Amino acid sequence: MENPSASSHFIKNIVIEDLKSGRVDHVVTRFPPEPNGYLHIGHAKSISINFDVADEFKGRTYLRFDDTNPLKEDVEFVESIKEDVRWLGYEWDGLFFASDYFDEMYDRAVLLIKKGKAYVDDQSAEEIRLTRGTLTEPGKNSPHRDRTVEENLDLFERMRKGEFKEGDKILRAKIDMGSPNMNLRDPALYRISYATHHNTGDKWCIYPMYAFAHPIEDAIEGVTHSICTLEFEDQRPFYDWVVAECEMPHQPRQYEFARLNLTNTVMSKRFLKQLVEENVVDGWDDPRMPTISGMRRKGYTPESIRNFVRETGVTKANSVVDERMLEHFIREDLKLKAPRTMAVLRPLKVVITNYPEDQVEMLDAEINPENPEMGARQIPFSREIYIEQDDFMENPPSKYFRLFPGNEVRLKNAYFIKCNDFIKDADGNITEIHCTYDPETKSGTGFTGRKVKGTIHWVDARHALPAECRLYEPLIMDDAEEEGDSFLDRINPNSLETLHGFVEPNMKEASGNDKFQFFRHGYFNVDPKHSTADHLVYNRVVSLKSSFVI
Known part of the structure; x- marks a missing residue:
């Protein structure tokens, strides 16, 4: 693998200072996806940062599935994530699931109740929303906020036993409804959900909220540097509160970096799932999707993706990267590897x-x-x-x-x-x-x-051999977005053009994910999903030239 330490960034500098000061004597990072969809190019940046930082300082990186919401999670996503991380060239030092720690999380929640730091609330989700306040106005205390420790312990145990309906009760942290940080206004810790979990089955009918579970997981695993994207920056005070008030023996620290954004690319898993469910695309691995599996099927190489995400840098300033930069790195990678042929x-x-x-x-x-x-x-x-x-x-x-x-x-x-x-x-x-x-x-x-x-x-x-060649353009167009447009209104109707032509006869032995440069046309990849010996299908990875310069 390429040397990831060629350039420095603020997270590496933090690690260097932590080792020098003695705050830590080793480095442990983790990549913690929720198994509710396929990984995309934005995840590749997080994977790269976590694994590269640990590798550079001879530390460890864990792959942990934050599987706290059984309604959205599936074994299919677990397996696809493992495949994608390995394909990118990384191997984790430990494989964990949030659900491995459900018993301990429950015990820590009980500890909070006993300390007077958590309470069971009967308010509905809408009532909680209305009393939460705004950025300029404090929230209002729940009428159930001052329940006794004994009553809260009893109600929480009955929640676990399944005596209440979904939405009837939740467990909330007892912090400060007047805090300027809305994440500290008595956030939810546990909710009731009668859903079968992919890992624990029907053992539980209450599940921890992600913001509560995440810091506990980091602490249990001995994570030293919990690296996440910038939208979690406001959550950091609650992260620290959970670690401290749950009296975790190990105290990890959270650090945030700006997520990767690309032009003409949507990376919201909610929107990507909508594209799949409404048959706009040919599954999560459609070559027009920004998923790792889609990019692999289109013809991107792990080396090109690693080099791209490293080149984008690690900062705390949000920005949008030109998609042509990503295309530059696949051209650079394939120009010395891909056999030339005529089509x-x-x-x-x-x-x-x-x-x-x-x-x-x-x-x-x-x-x-x-x-x-x-x-x-x-x-x-x-x-x-x-x-x-x-x-x-x-x-x-x-x-x-x-x-x-x-x-x-x-x-x-x-x-x-x-x-x-x-x-x-x-x-x-x-x-x-x-x-x-x-x-x-x-x-x-x-x-x-x-x-x-x-x-x-x-x-x-x-x-010559008959061949189907698929030419791709961006699926989502940035310049198509206008006020009032729905997400699907931005779909590019010309994102796929299918042509039926011919290739040289020496292409007969080509197999899935073999890559070639078609003279004057660009780089193409044998489609691993649809191509057969009797029906050759090629996906254009990228055109030959671009005006983009790094």
Whole structure:
């Protein structure tokens, strides 16, 4: 794996100072996703920070599933998250679940009640919301706030036994309804939920709230640096309150960084789930999705994603990163790795009228001119070939150097051909071009007799393999957002274009997630979900060039 310590940032500096001062003598971080959806590119940044920081200081990183809400969680998401973390190149030092600690969390909640720091409230969710106050006005105490310790202990135990309906009662922290930090206005600690948990089954009918469970989990696991995104900054006082008042032997500290935001990209799991459930996309792994599984299926490599998230840096200032920066890193990664090949996406037949009808010759072509060690390949050439429709024009504009009547071009790795005639169908569409070739101009022979200005690609019609090629554009358009628009109104109707063309016959052995550079078209990935030996499907990862510069 690349050296992650090439650049510093404020979290690394904090760790350095903590080790130097003796606050800690080792480093433990954790990546704590909730298993209620698939990981996306924003999670990749959190994964990178947590694992890279621990690796640099020879520490440990845990993968912990914050599974405190059984209504939204599923084993499918647990397994997908594990797969994605490993695919990105990381291996955790311990695998844990919040549900592993439900017994201890319950005991800590009982401790809070005994200390007079928690109480059972009978108010509805709406009543609690209305009495919480605003940023400029204090909240109002619950009429149940001053229940005795004995009454609260009894009610909480009865909540656990399932004697009340969902929403009838909750356990709240007893802090300060007048606090300027609204997160300290008696936040909820436990709620009733009669839902089967993926890990604990029906053992519990009360579940801890995330904000209460999270600091306890960190403390139990010995986490030294609890690294999370900036939206949790206001939660930090409550995080510290839980650790202190629950009398946890280990005291972790929370640090926040700015989350990753990308142009033309939505990373809210709620919105991503909506796209899946309403069949806007082909599942969580649709190549248009910003999920790790979607990016993997599209053709992104773990190296490109790691390099991208590291380049974005670690700061406390929110910003939006141009999606073209992400594309830059996949180009950089693939340009030395991906074999070159030719593919015709919008085929137009060319008949080379002076080429022998029964002849087939094998031509030499480089696999990757930027990496000569990859060697060469051979491609068949015969009388009939396919070229791109855009590479021929009947009446071309000036400075059009591709094929048109009377013009000569070079076929990549082959010969010069000259257009002499063409055929149209009843609707006026050009269906076939007739050309002649010059056998003296074979590529690689050193021919210098004359020059042509245009070089076009092609595939041999007799041997080429049919292929479905999918071209992608952003699924969500930032500039489509207007006041009053719903999320689905921002969907780009042109986010997927499916073309049926041909590829070189040496692509027959390509398998899922093999990557290639299609000459003049871009980098493509064999779709691991839909491609078969009889039906090749390629996803365009990224175009060849961009004006974006780092």
